[in-house]
Amino acid sequence: MARTVIVGGGIGGLAAALAVTRRGHRAVVLERAVTFAEIGAGIQLAPNGLHALDRLGLGDAVRARAVHIDELRFMDGVSGAHVASLPLTGVYRRRFGNPYVVVHRGELYGLLLDACRRSAAIELRAGARATGYRQDASGASVLLDGGEQVAGDAVIGADGIRSAIRRQLVGDGEPRVAGITVFRAVIPMERVPEELRWNAVTWWAGPGRHFVHYAIAGGRYLNLAPSVENGVTESFAGVPVDRERVRGAFAALDTTARRLLALGEDWKSWSLVDRDPVDRWTDGRVTLLGDAAHPMLHYAAQGACQALEDAVVLGDLLDEDADTIPDRFEKYNAERRERTARITHTARASTRLWHPAGAEAKARNEMLSALSGTALHDQVAWLHGAREFGTAGARR
Ligand SMILES: Cc1cc2nc3c(=O)[nH]c(=O)nc-3n(C[C@H](O)[C@H](O)[C@H](O)COP(=O)(O)OP(=O)(O)OC[C@H]3O[C@@H](n4cnc5c(N)ncnc54)[C@H](O)[C@@H]3O)c2cc1C
Incomplete structure (x- = not known):
């Protein structure tokens, strides 16, 4: 039975463990943190992410806990005018075969973790920080910072945007700082006035x-x-920020938007980072998955969905034969690079739609408001509607 060593116990690493063990592998997941846990607030899952979770046996559990969203609503933030809504009910759900949901990150993670814990084929090791890998014709191993080597037949680097495995495999340095700061706050719904809830x-x-x-x-x-x-030129994550600074940055927005922002407390800030897509993230018996392979701005709300898709495609390609691993990893990389690169570029380009001013914003509003629900669905079909997550899906 082939043994796969997975570096990183995030959403991607746990999904990979479930996917490879469904194909007869044993898996050990090495997580640098002292416990397996995920912090953060909500995560949007488009139908493609739910299709991937269905394939991992977790779709029903996620749908049962998630908020099923009715529409993606686009407002002119300056005038407060409603510009367009992409409906996510009836036709959308039938066309794409799943709803569009928001789930708490901790809940999604808990479901993946429970499924891993239930599997006799998965070993979870916390407090294990990888520094790199070694391989030869018959196997691959992960080096831990205490000097230990964890040996297996294959290595999957699912260790996020600053992946140690990627550093050795791709060697493309630090992530790109996008020059954008995102602020986040979570407020109890009872504090939101009724008329501002939809x-x-x-x-x-x-x-x-x-x-x-x-x-x-x-x-x-x-x-x-x-x-x-x-x-912003520096990379930072989860830095507390004064509410007045957040309000000041969005003072030009319409009254309703500002009313909602004013409800926020305990704000934290992140500078956004991603990387230019690369064609190759596989080296023999070693490959990358999720943010380690193709980190993207969160503007397409697809990073976790893509990590789940990676896991499904990789699992589908594997069999119990350890000798075929390099070949299967090559195929996985080839299947996934086009779709994930397209999403990375789409996420970057979204600021061109969301951030214009004046005449450009007016033209954008006219363009969006002229699109029917069906036309809006057509725009996202390649992304939300994918059920096969390889190259053919990327081109559709
Ligand atoms: C603000 C924001 C909003 C987002 N919203 C969405 C959304 O709505 N929908 C969506 O699909 N995606 C969203 N994303 C993206 C999504 O969160 C990520 O793409 C996803 O979590 C990536 O999962 P991962 O497992 O690949 O990486 P990570 O979640 O980064 O996990 C990597 C794991 O590896 C561990 N690790 C790191 N280095 C080592 C090492 N050397 N040795 C051992 N372990 C190591 C880390 O501790 C971590 O547990 C959002 C991202 C951000 C920042």
């Missing part, structure tokens, strides 16, 4: 900035995520 992921688009909000945790909380292009 079941949508809502964008308020303004010059050089926008504000997104949606319900999480079964509708008990509202997640606020405004972001601004401020030319």
Whole structure:
């Protein structure tokens, strides 16, 4: 029975463990943190992410806990005018075969973790920080910072945007700082006035900035995520920030948007980072998955969905034969690079839609408001509607 060593116990690493063990492998997941846990608020899952979870046996459990969103609502953040809504009910669900949901990150992670714990083929090791890998014709091993080597037939680096495995395999340095700061706060729904509650992921688009909000945790909380292009050059994550600074950055937005922002407390800030897509993230018996392979701005709300898709495609390609691993990893990489690169570029380009001012914003509003529900569905079909997650799906 082949043994796969997975570096990183995030959403991607746990999904990979489930996927490879469904194909007869044993898996050990090495996580540098002292416990297996995920922090953070809500995570949007489009139908493609749920299809991947269905394939991992977790779709029903996620759908049962998630908020099923009715629309993606696009507002002119300066005038407060409703510009367009992409409906996510009836036709959308039938066409794409799953709903569009928001689930609490901790809940999604807990389901993946429980499934891993239930599997006799998966070993979970916390407090294990990888520094690199070694391989020869018959196997591959992960080096830990205490000097230990964890040996197996294959290595999957699912260790996130600053992956140690990627550093050795791709060697493309630090991530790109996008010059954008995102602020996040979560507020109990009972503090949100009735007239400001609706079941949508809502964008308020303004010059050089926008504000997104949606319900999480079964509708008990509202997640606020405004972001601004401020030319920030440093990378930072989860840094507390004064509420006045957040309000000041979005002072030009319409009254309703500002009322919602004013409800936020205990704000934290992140500078956004990603990487240019690369064609190759596989080296013999070693490959990458999730943010380690193709980190993207969260503007397409697809990073976790893509990690789940990776896991499914990789699992589908494997069999119990350890000798075929290099070949299967090559195929996985080839299947996934085009779709994930397209999404990375789409996420970057989204600021061109959300951040214009003046005449450009007016033209954008006219263009979006002229699109029917079906036309809007056509726009996202390649992304949300994918059920096969390889090259053919990327081109559709
Ligand atoms: C603000 C924000 C909002 C987002 N919203 C969405 C959304 O709505 N929908 C969506 O699909 N995606 C979203 N994403 C993206 C999503 O969160 C990520 O793409 C996803 O979590 C990546 O999972 P991963 O397992 O590949 O990496 P990570 O979650 O980064 O996990 C990597 C794991 O590896 C561990 N690790 C790191 N280095 C080592 C090492 N050397 N040795 C051992 N372990 C190591 C880490 O501790 C971590 O547990 C969002 C991201 C951000 C920042």
